[in-house]
Amino acid sequence: MKIPVHDLLKDSANRWPEKSAIICDGRVHTFGRIDQDSDRVACELQSAGVARGDRVAVFMENSAELVVSVFGILKAGAVFVVINPTTKPKKLAYILSDCGVRALIAQSRLARVVEPALAEAPHVRTVVWVGDPPADARPGRTFAQVLGEPHEPPADPGLIDQDLCTIIYTSGSTGHPKGVMLTHCNLINTTWAISTYLENVPDDVVICLLPLSFGYGLCQVLTGARVGFTVLLERSFAYPYQTLQRMAEYGVTGLPAIPTVFATLLTLTEFNGEHLGSLRYMSNAAAALPTGHIRRVRELFPRANLYSMYGLTECTRVCYLDPSRLDEKLASVGKAMPNCEAYVVDEQGRRVGPGVVGELVVRGANVMRGYWGNAEETSRRLRPGDIPGELVLYTGDLFRTDEEGFLYFVARKDDIFKCKGETVSPREIENMLYELGAVAEAAVIGVDDPVDGKAVKVFVVPRNGAALTEQQIRRHCQANLESHMLPKFVEFRESLPKTESGKIAKVSLQ
Amino acid sequence: MDRQQQIRAFIVESFLLGQDNGLSNTDSLLEAGVIDSTGVMELIGFLEKTFAIEVNDSDLVPANLDTIQNMATFVQRKLAVKQLAGT
Numbered sequence: 001m002k003i004p005v006h007d008l009l010k011d012s013a014n015r016w017p018e019k020s021a022i023i024c025d026g027r028v029h030t031f032g033r034i035d036q037d038s039d040r041v042a043c044e045l046q047s048a049g050v051a052r053g054d055r056v057a058v059f060m061e062n063s064a065e066l067v068v069s070v071f072g073i074l075k076a077g078a079v080f081v082v083i084n085p086t087t088k089p090k091k092l093a094y095i096l097s098d099c100g101v102r103a104l105i106a107q108s109r110l111a112r113v114v115e116p117a118l119a120e121a122p123h124v125r126t127v128v129w130v131g132d133p134p135a136d137a138r139p140g141r142t143f144a145q146v147l148g149e150p151h152e153p154p155a156d157p158g159l160i161d162q163d164l165c166t167i168i169y170t171s172g173s174t175g176h177p178k179g180v181m182l183t184h185c186n187l188i189n190t191t192w193a194i195s196t197y198l199e200n201v202p203d204d205v206v207i208c209l210l211p212l213s214f215g216y217g218l219c220q221v222l223t224g225a226r227v228g229f230t231v232l233l234e235r236s237f238a239y240p241y242q243t244l245q246r247m248a249e250y251g252v253t254g255l256p257a258i259p260t261v262f263a264t265l266l267t268l269t270e271f272n273g274e275h276l277g278s279l280r281y282m283s284n285a286a287a288a289l290p291t292g293h294i295r296r297v298r299e300l301f302p303r304a305n306l307y308s309m310y311g312l313t314e315c316t317r318v319c320y321l322d323p324s325r326l327d328e329k330l331a332s333v334g335k336a337m338p339n340c341e342a343y344v345v346d347e348q349g350r351r352v353g354p355g356v357v358g359e360l361v362v363r364g365a366n367v368m369r370g371y372w373g374n375a376e377e378t379s380r381r382l383r384p385g386d387i388p389g390e391l392v393l394y395t396g397d398l399f400r401t402d403e404e405g406f407l408y409f410v411a412r413k414d415d416i417f418k419c420k421g422e423t424v425s426p427r428e429i430e431n432m433l434y435e436l437g438a439v440a441e442a443a444v445i446g447v448d449d450p451v452d453g454k455a456v457k458v459f460v461v462p463r464n465g466a467a468l469t470e471q472q473i474r475r476h477c478q479a480n481l482e483s484h485m486l487p488k489f490v491e492f493r494e495s496l497p498k499t500e501s502g503k504i505a506k507v508s509l510q
Numbered sequence: 511m512d513r514q515q516q517i518r519a520f521i522v523e524s525f526l527l528g529q530d531n532g533l534s535n536t537d538s539l540l541e542a543g544v545i546d547s548t549g550v551m552e553l554i555g556f557l558e559k560t561f562a563i564e565v566n567d568s569d570l571v572p573a574n575l576d577t578i579q580n581m582a583t584f585v586q587r588k589l590a591v592k593q594l595a596g597t
Contacts, residue, residue, distance in 0.1 A: 242571055269567055478527055
C-alpha cells in the first residue's frame, strides 16, 4: 500500500526509471530523474531545518522544477503550498504568513513580487531560487546548486496518511483566501478514484494546461505519478496553435480542460480534430460547459470521450458523467466518483428527492481536513453527517438530481463566480478597491462572457469631489489582483441601488 | 510614434502599471512575465484596432507576438499583404 503521496512517484520510478514523466519546454524528465532530483530537494530542505509538517511554498510557473519541488517537499516530510504565479505581493505575503511558511522555492524572475512579500513574512527563513536571482534579492541557494551536489538519501520523516500533504489557497466569500488542507490520505484516495474512472493507463500522455496551484492541474501530475503516465506540462494556453502542434507531436491521449479552453478551441477556424487522432478523452471541470459547446466539442473530436465533471478545492473532485450517457444527460455532471457519496439536502440538512433544489453535500475520503487556521469557516463547511463524529462537506453549491440520481448544478449559494475556471470572490476585489481613498462605494458582479464563462464587472461610486479615472482603477487592480480577477468592465455610478437593510443590491446591477 | 513605440506604449500602460521598466524590444513577454494568456488576447485586440489588421488563428504564434519587435514586424507584414490585396 502506498501511504504518503511521494511513494506514488518512487514506485513509478522503480518500475519505469527511464519512462517520460514530465515533458516541459521540449525537455523530457524521466520518473527516475524526478525521483532523484526530488531527493536532493528534500535533503536541502531537511538540512535547512525543515521538519515534518512544516509548510514550504512554491511560487513559479508550471515547470519540471515545480514538480520536483512538490515531491521534494513531501519527501522532507513537509506540506507543499503551490501559489499561483500571477499572485501579487500583498496576497503572497498574506498566504506566506497565514500558514507560517518556513521555506520558499521561487522562480527568480518573480523576485520583484517575492521581495516585498518576504519583508512581511518573517517565518520564511530559507529561499531557494529557480534561476539566477537579481543582485538585490534575498540571498539563497539556487535550484541548480541544489541539484548539482552529491547528497545522502533524505531522512525518512515517518509520515502517516493523516499527515497534511498540501494546502491549496482558494478565494472565499469573506474576501480573504482560505487554505484548504488536504492530507496524504485525501490525495492517495482521490488520485486512485480519478484514474479509475478515467481508465488511465501508463501509455497515456496527458496535457496539463492548468496551473499546478489549482487542484485540477495538480491532480494531473499526482495521477500521472500514480499510474505512470506522461504529463505534457504547459505554462498556459496563450498560443493555442503551438500547443495543439505539441499535442499532436507527443500523441496526447488526455485533455483535461476548463470551459475557456474549449471555447478557444471552438473559435479556431483553421483547426479540426483530425490533427489529434491520438486523443482518447477530454474532461471539463471548474465551471459548467455550456451545452451548445458540448455538442460542438463532440463534433470536433468524434472519437474522444468527453467527461463532464464537477469538483471543488475542498474535496478536489466529486462526480463525473459516464461519457456513454452524455447525449441523453447533456447538462448533468453525472454521479459521485468511486468511494465518494454526493447528495442534495434542504436548509435543515435533510436529504431531498429528485427535482428538488438544495445544497450539495459530499461524503468521502476526498473531503478536506478543514481550512488552515480558520475554525469558523471550517465549521461552516464541515458539518456533522449521519454517523456520529463524522464530518461531511457542505459545498455551498445548489444542485438537483433527476429520477435516476444524476446530478445537475443549479447555482452558487453566495455571490462567488468563476472566470476562466478560477474562483472569483467579489468581496476580495471590493476590499481591494476600497483601499483607493477616492472610492466611496464599490460592487463587483460576474457578467456572462462567451469565452471566460463570467467576466468581472466593477461598479464604482467616487467620493464627493474626488477625481477618479478608469485608468487609476485598472492600474490599482493590476498591481494587486491575479489576472483572472482583473475587471473587464468598469462602470462609474453616482450611487448604487440598496436593499432595505442598506446593503448594495447586486441583483439590481445584473 | 513609430509602430514599435506605439506597441511599447500600449504594453507599458496595460501590463506594467504605466512604468517603463527598461524591458527590451526583443524580450519574450511571456517569459518576462509581462503578459499571460489573457494578455495575449488583449494584445491582439489592440493590434487589430490600432493598425486595422485582421489577426488569423494561425497567426497566434510567439514568432509573431512574443516580443515588441516581433509584433512590429508582424504588423508591417500584415499591412503589406493588405495593401497588395487592395491594389
